[in-house]
Amino acid sequence: MRRLFLAAVPIAILFGAAACGDGPDEDTEATTTGAQESPTTASNEQPSVPDTPIPQPTPIPDNLPVIQVAASGVLYAPLRSEFLALPKATITANGKTYEGVSLATLAEKAGAKPTAIATINGTRLDNLRLGAIRFTLAEIGESTVLVIDEAGRIALASSSVPADQWLKDITGIGLN
Numbered sequence: 001m002r003r004l005f006l007a008a009v010p011i012a013i014l015f016g017a018a019a020c021g022d023g024p025d026e027d028t029e030a031t032t033t034g035a036q037e038s039p040t041t042a043s044n045e046q047p048s049v050p051d052t053p054i055p056q057p058t059p060i061p062d063n064l065p066v067i068q069v070a071a072s073g074v075l076y077a078p079l080r081s082e083f084l085a086l087p088k089a090t091i092t093a094n095g096k097t098y099e100g101v102s103l104a105t106l107a108e109k110a111g112a113k114p115t116a117i118a119t120i121n122g123t124r125l126d127n128l129r130l131g132a133i134r135f136t137l138a139e140i141g142e143s144t145v146l147v148i149d150e151a152g153r154i155a156l157a158s159s160s161v162p163a164d165q166w167l168k169d170i171t172g173i174g175l176n
Helices: 002-020 025-037 080-085 103-110
Strands: 068-071 074-076 089-093 096-102 117-124 130-136 144-148 154-158 167-175
Touching: 068 103, 074 103, 080 144, 089 144, 089 154, 096 103, 096 154, 103 117, 103 144, 103 167, 117 154, 130 167
Parallel strands: 068 167
Antiparallel strands: 068 074, 089 096, 096 144, 117 130, 117 167, 144 154, 154 167
């Protein structure tokens, strides 16, 4: 018993010294406060970059494709006149009627399989970021139209894709 007591005394002294520290607390607080105020030591802080609108793309010349649709290694890239000649579909979404070329029509022209997954790239409607949406062709093919404006730019409208995910200035569609 006496040996246990003698062994416990040095251990208690070590724990006591660790709990009390080896110097005044003011110096430790000053050092800690100074470190917290420094902007370079905040490891999780991210810079804040203001959103600025993406510039409006230039009109697409008549001799260049208005969109590229890729399916299983096949690229379908119609000119504006060819795109305008494609069959039109009409949908109603968010209380408005839209007429354009259905995604199903473009997929058929590109030779996509009915089980393909469509990835559509463009600019978000808020014009602040580039965006992409991804759905199966079966989900959105017939209910999604691509509408072309006078400058040859293409926007998406859909009764099956949520409106906050719609894109404009669409540049490409991948069907895999």
